[in-house]
Amino acid sequence: MVLNIENLTGGYSRTAVIHDISFNIKSGEIVGLIGLNGAGKSTTIKHILGLLNPHAGHIEVNGTRIGEDTEEYRRALAYIPESPILYEELTLNEHINMTAMAYGLDEATAWERADKLLKMFRLEEKGRMFPTHFSKGMKQKVMLICAFIVEPDLYIIDEPFLGLDPLGIESLIELMVSEREDGRSILMSTHILSTAERYCDRYVILDDGKLLISGTLDELRTGMNMPGASLDELYLSLTGGARSNESTHS
Numbered sequence: 001m002v003l004n005i006e007n008l009t010g011g012y013s014r015t016a017v018i019h020d021i022s023f024n025i026k027s028g029e030i031v032g033l034i035g036l037n038g039a040g041k042s043t044t045i046k047h048i049l050g051l052l053n054p055h056a057g058h059i060e061v062n063g064t065r066i067g068e069d070t071e072e073y074r075r076a077l078a079y080i081p082e083s084p085i086l087y088e089e090l091t092l093n094e095h096i097n098m099t100a101m102a103y104g105l106d107e108a109t110a111w112e113r114a115d116k117l118l119k120m121f122r123l124e125e126k127g128r129m130f131p132t133h134f135s136k137g138m139k140q141k142v143m144l145i146c147a148f149i150v151e152p153d154l155y156i157i158d159e160p161f162l163g164l165d166p167l168g169i170e171s172l173i174e175l176m177v178s179e180r181e182d183g184r185s186i187l188m189s190t191h192i193l194s195t196a197e198r199y200c201d202r203y204v205i206l207d208d209g210k211l212l213i214s215g216t217l218d219e220l221r222t223g224m225n226m227p228g229a230s231l232d233e234l235y236l237s238l239t240g241g242a243r244s245n246e247s248t249h250s
């Protein structure tokens, strides 16, 4: 199991934002983390990254908890945030070198991978430029390149398709599918359900900090007795149901 989350309760203060969440990701799986605004997707991701401490439950990456071996835990994953985080004083090439250093990659391997990725995302002429001056989509591509040179066991991608042009989206999907074929895993949070439906192997659906349901599309259809339904239809039915329960209780 690449990622195993058991009974995770947590948040930013003593008040929990996510409650008793359990799910896992096996090697070679793309899993979609789905939920309305405020459902708890980013909070769950922050817990996986070790930026928040669980109130209860635990998280393992490749069988290791963060407290057992922080370096090994962190090295197994690469995170691509929704809003790019870049260093003002570093060029694009220097971002690549810094990532390689941080993950202990040798320079030749890192550059062999980076050259392909730079071409794929049409940034091969921009190596000496400063990404803080790039457009939003170009900045996001820099984050993607830095993550994909690492080839970690687990990618965590927050809203991967936002801000990318159609060619960028196509390249990213191509990369994700090829990483999956190589046995790597991806957890991606997204609101773009039509794309999620095409590429995710399983879904974890959150609502109001709780796990509503998880499984493959077929499992969700069977569980909800909606044969042939699209992910969009399943999701709307689920969250619509959750909302109307809420109003009955209030």
Ligand SMILES: Nc1ncnc2c1ncn2[C@@H]1O[C@H](COP(=O)(O)OP(=O)(O)OP(=O)(O)O)[C@@H](O)[C@H]1O
Pocket (backbone or CB within 6 Å): 012, 017, 035, 036, 037, 038, 039, 040, 041, 042, 043, 044
């Ligand atoms: N830094 C923070 N401090 C306190 N509460 C926070 C913080 N960030 C988020 N929250 C709260 O945690 C809850 C879950 O938010 P979260 O950001 O995890 O949602 P999300 O599913 O990622 O939403 P979105 O789709 O809008 O990105 C919300 O009620 C939000 O107000």
